[in-house]
Amino acid sequence: MNASEFTDLVDRYCAGLLDQEAFSILESTLRESAERRRQFRETMATHAALHEIVDVYDIDQEAADLHGISLAEIMNQEAAPNATTTPDRGNATRANGQPMWIAVGLACVASLILGFFTLRLGEAMPDNLSHAIVTSDDESIGIRTKPRVPPSNSLLPPTRLVSNRSIALIKSAVDVNWGPASTPLKVGEVVPSHSVRFESGILEIVFLSGAMIVVEGPAKLDLVSVDKAFLHKGKVRCYVPPAAVGFAIETANTKYLDLGTEFGVEIKPDGKQELHVFDGEVRVDSLDGTITSQTVLSGEGLQQKSDQEWERIASDPKQFTNTTDLSRRKTTQEKKSYEAWQEYRAKVMNDPSLIVFYDFNSQAENPQVLQDLSKNAIDGSIIGCELTAGRWEKKTSLEFKKPSDRVRLKIDGEYQDVTMTAWLRIDGFDRFFNSIFLTDRYEDGHLHWQIKSTGQLDAGLKLAKLKRRIYVTDPALGYEDLGRWIHLAVVVDLKSQMLTHYLDGSPVEQIDLRTGSEAGEPGPPVETIRFGNAELGNWSPVRIYDDSPVRNLNGRIDEFAMFGRTLTEFEIRELYNQSRN
Template sequence: MPMPPDAASLTEFNDLVDRYCAGLLDRESFDKLESILRSSGERRRQFRETMSTHAALNEIADMYEIDQTACDLSGVSLSNVMQQDSPTAGVFPADQRTPSSSHRSTWLAVAVACAASLVISFLFVHYHSDEANKTAAGPDTSVPAQVAENSTQAVRHMDSLLPPTRLVSNRSIALIKSAVDVNWGPSSTPLRVGEVVPSHSVHFESGILEIVFLSGAMMVVEGPAKLDLVSVDKAILHRGKVRCYVPPAAVGFTVETLDTKYLDLGTEFGVEIKPDGKQELHVFDGEVRVDSLVGNQSPQTVLSGEGLQQKSDQKWEKITSDPNQFTNTVDLSRRKTTQGQKSYQAWREYREKIKADPSLVVYYDFDSQTDNPQVLKDLSKNAIDGSIIGCELSPGRWEAKTSLEFKKPSDRVRLNIPGEFGDVTMTAWLRLDGFDRLFNSIFLTDRYEDGHLHWQVKSSGEIDAGIKPADSLRRIYVTSPMLGYEDLGRWIHLAVVVDITAQTLTHYLDGGRVATFDLRIGSEPKPPGAPIPTIRFGKTELGNWRPERAYDNSPVRNLNGRIDEFAMFSRTFSDFEIRELFNQSRN
């Protein structure tokens, strides 16, 4: 039975809507939101207003167009579906999509209605479709099967536009904040800085790992170490040493060993398991309760400046805590700076190898200054300097290095790459700050003619390449979602390799191959077409797109983020070369 209109509190409803807008709504919560909207016209009205504001804020600042197909995704008349809750909304014809100032208020109303109505219409139609299948309702209450199918397809389409989030999908409990000189060893899977992880066993041979739990507790782990991340407020240490910082919001955080439990009571403390298996506790601030997990020993409370050293037969000896025995945040910061300086210098040396490659077509390191701040210097022999439009200099992968930040729809780098190419490898270091557009440009040609290559990231987290063949409009080569919300704000390395001889296109992420496609087919279920004979570019842009004519309904593709390095080669790179390029140039 439907929920009564007032069954859900306004607070709960607002929380569901907020998480829906943020892309953090799991299946169970989505079903709850859907049930509320089915049963309450007032909640549907509130939801429609929220989504209207959400849609308007995302688009009005930098775009005065409306894509009529967005209002037709469900295959039904939105005004008919929504007439009990909203007025009829129209759309501009194709020849009026760039409104004058007198039309902008009308455009905004249309854009708002389309964005909000699409979601509401699915929920409303989907509900009535379910009811029609459950009861022997007459023609006045049933919904045609095609309408229900189209509505379901519309939501699947909407879901496909959003990147994944591991915070929900794998119940993440901690964030890998930093790693300094970490040697993971042959039997361990490396964790990336910025990665959020679920319950996980962490072991490495040397170095320092900084882990922040979603409860707020923070842990500095020194190798060699092995520990299990169990929950947001619990870790099990098997070897090594950890220094824990526990703020008031995370009081109760626990570090366990095989035989002892260290319960935080508002503290900064360290725990070490020495090579002989004996344990030490050092309390630097606050207090810790120590409970034995074997035997009948009574709990002990250890205060600031005190510690315990484990002896044989589960006996403990009191000691004075020693802060210098554990790495603190100041030491960690200093070591991170030193590591950054070393890796930056190593990259500068490796850059000379890139510049010496005879197949190098264009190379922007974003670190070589010119007298003109509008010029992006090409370090290849071809001297294809780029023209910087609007972008601002920002910190790059290292403190000492610069990058270009792309934010506004006008931000871009213009260049012109003449000639035809039999094989192409493109690589880029970039930092995404948002999945703002359906297509987020990395490298796009102005025109889209035979042999032209586009490279971009979709709003779904998919890495996308497109080539214009002679026998069709476009062939696309799109990965499964490789990037998600947790990848925002971190530096990633992307590469795409086009092998004309083998007729393949391969995507790489952080040095690893993620997908390979047949150039004659692409990633769509289509019969093979003609081979791609050559790749061409001509007038091109980094981080944006200035199409010479309207090729599709997504003309705004500006990147929201930074580009730190870009290179193009007129040959194919092997998996080993891509991995080397990544390893030698990462921070």
């Protein structure tokens, strides 16, 4: 591996863009070469300082907090005289005349920056890499597993936008087959530097700079920063508004720098590249010195013939998916997924354990009635909520905004096992508790289900002679989840005495019913679950049970189901996959 290849590998490691194969190559190189290990340590130190300098005060203070000290104390502390300088008792200085305390303070800040970077390095890696390379002064190399971050004591949810420096939004995904080696991205998700790989379909990605790209599979693309992406294979069509001029697509040996406004780049299966400029101009720079930099104008293109031979061609807009084609394919996909949900809905309705099922799409003649599609006909009473768009254009939902908005219902009987599922869109973490489903009373066997302002999923059970038991996850939702449709489920299994929270078809946390989330010895088992008068999206307590009586939801619900049995993990994943847009 030459110096240029090593530098590129380390740069991509710093951006969190290495796949498993490239990571193994880097690790082997570091094991074999003392010189490469020295270069790696120097790069990490420089990267840490540059990466954090833009918000040095906020992040350094956070790093200092990890060590239980105050930056103000560090910056104001008296420095010991340097042996190579003449001490001045009134004002210690370095040889160049700078105050000594500034020098020592900056050294401490740099040390904290590097230490904080080391703590966070694992978080910057792609989802399939939960480890980081670490080196020490004796040049030994090891693997450090990613530490589990404890939940915050804040009343607000964490935000990945800040912690991971998110750079792009996944706007839409049409017929995408991710393949077994990829972690699927969710529509509406905001992502940091990330390696995107899928086998077929189309992804629409909007960078926070304003540039938008349409990627066609099979493709592999690294989202590097708000103004750069690295294309390994596939097609990408770029739309660059004036505010984002300077956006670039890079490949292994070429940089395509936008000078406005629309262009496409393709890497064919044989590795040859093509550039098509549809509007504006693009500057093409060689990254390995094999071709001369040149500018390609609207209507023109470049086609690679060999490593050092390129020829001018006419641009072909039909070779790339445009926004009109994308919109048409999105409409077709939405129609198919909506029809698939309608078919699957019939299967849900035929489940003999179904207690109540609201699809929010089957309204009775009375607009104040939410029709139950189960055999029990437990219709809900709509109070204040407005009818609005749901997961699909053709589907409706109820919007909960005002403190008076709610759906009233009554569920009689006692149950040994219960599963509740809901499709909802959260628009704000307005209350300490944000209601999904709450009973009016909180007495023996009553089950509550809600979202805390911290982004935690929360369930509560009232037991005889005990105030309550709570079953709370680590923060599962953040500000990036606001405004997107999510699927939640909670399963209460009295046979195993376990409660499980699910998010988007995957289990988030499983908690023993006998202990809950509190530490301590196990208590008596839960014997029964009851409901009685209850509400969706709000709470009408018959008396004040705690200091949070206002729990109205800020968002939308467009499906709610309750089963009198425990759905398996496979069934919940199927329910999510068969009913998502």
